[in-house]
Amino acid sequence: MQIGFIGLGNMGGPMAANLARAGHVVTGFDLSVEVPDGVLAAQSAQDAVRDAEVVITMLPSGAILRDVAAQVLPAMRAGTILCDCSTVDVASARDVAAEAQAKGIGALDAPVSGGVGGAAAGTLTFMVGGPPEVFGRVTPLFDVMGSKTVLCGDAGAGQAAKLCNNMILGITMIGTCEAFALASKLGLDAARLFDVVSTSSGSSWSVNTYCPVPGVGPTTPADNDYRPGFAAELMLKDLRLAQDAATGAGADTPLGAMAADLYASFVEAEGGRGRDFSAMLPRFLARAHG
Numbered sequence: 001m002q003i004g005f006i007g008l009g010n011m012g013g014p015m016a017a018n019l020a021r022a023g024h025v026v027t028g029f030d031l032s033v034e035v036p037d038g039v040l041a042a043q044s045a046q047d048a049v050r051d052a053e054v055v056i057t058m059l060p061s062g063a064i065l066r067d068v069a070a071q072v073l074p075a076m077r078a079g080t081i082l083c084d085c086s087t088v089d090v091a092s093a094r095d096v097a098a099e100a101q102a103k104g105i106g107a108l109d110a111p112v113s114g115g116v117g118g119a120a121a122g123t124l125t126f127m128v129g130g131p132p133e134v135f136g137r138v139t140p141l142f143d144v145m146g147s148k149t150v151l152c153g154d155a156g157a158g159q160a161a162k163l164c165n166n167m168i169l170g171i172t173m174i175g176t177c178e179a180f181a182l183a184s185k186l187g188l189d190a191a192r193l194f195d196v197v198s199t200s201s202g203s204s205w206s207v208n209t210y211c212p213v214p215g216v217g218p219t220t221p222a223d224n225d226y227r228p229g230f231a232a233e234l235m236l237k238d239l240r241l242a243q244d245a246a247t248g249a250g251a252d253t254p255l256g257a258m259a260a261d262l263y264a265s266f267v268e269a270e271g272g273r274g275r276d277f278s279a280m281l282p283r284f285l286a287r288a289h290g
């Protein structure tokens with residue numbers, strides 16, 4: 001397939017490289033980074049999409065997605081597809097899809113879970129919003145870049161699934177860190193607590209797979225001085241997207257709001273920027289009750 005790929009950063013670079021390695025003709029564009037091996041370099045976003053049957057975007061925010069869509073949609077032919085894999089707000093996903101559809105271009109929002117490691121290994125999970133027939137045409141590409149793909153519903157449903165998942169993740173990681181900090185202050189050994197919780201009703205992905213305690217459970221960013229992994233500022237971005245969505249939809253999400261506030265303090269005032277999101281544990285350990 002002829003693919004245009006815009007946004008070749010930490011995630012987009014390895015995703016585009018995997019598509020090229022699988023035999024697709026990938027033309028890439030990024031404002032600041034080089035194209036990876038096997039990907040043809042375009043001089044502009046429009047150049048990257050001109051011959052493409054599918055255009056994939058992997059960009060930092062909804063505002064940038066809107067801006068890039070305004071550049072590339074006029075250069076795309078009717079019957080082609082715009083597939084955005086960035087994590088953005090539901091409204092931007094729906095607006096861009098509507099603009100594409102008005103030009104006869106199919107659109108999907110297809111954010112991912114699995115991080116930079118999953119992007120490199122081709123084991124991402126895609127959560128997708130858009131028409132089933134458009135989804136069917138892009139499925140072979142999802143199968144190259146990932147190991148699981150779920151069609152969640154109409155335009156915006158992929159972003160809705162992503163922000164709900166990450167709201168659960170942010171809340172459970174904070175709860176996990178609070179509990180291990182409490183255990184420490186009660187003199188309870190962290191390895192013993194892990195042994196209990198990982199097979200008990202308190203278990204979760206945050207405990208079992210991503211334990212925030214160095215030397216306990218599987219190897220995680222905690223064992224690498226909390227280098228990301230999944231950076232705290234990206235968790236903050238996702239929690240803010242969830243709060244914006246909750247405000248717009250009239251949903252009551254008090255723990256989501258509190259998680260967003262805690263990650264905001266951590267990132268903006270407590271040295272959390274650039275650290276893994278599980279570095280909430282040393283933050284709690286260093287604080288007194290209250």
Ligand code: NAD
Nearest residue numbers: 007008009010011012030031032058059060086087115116
């Ligand atoms: P990144 O900052 O490494 O990459 C984004 C790239 O977009 C950059 O290289 C930047 O130069 C490029 N860019 C920005 N504006 C552009 C424009 N107008 N035209 C062309 N290129 C432009 O970010 P990332 O970690 O690759 O994340 C990309 C998206 O994936 C984000 O929405 C993020 O929330 C999401 N995501 C990231 C992870 C992760 O672990 N990094 C996991 C899941 C989802």
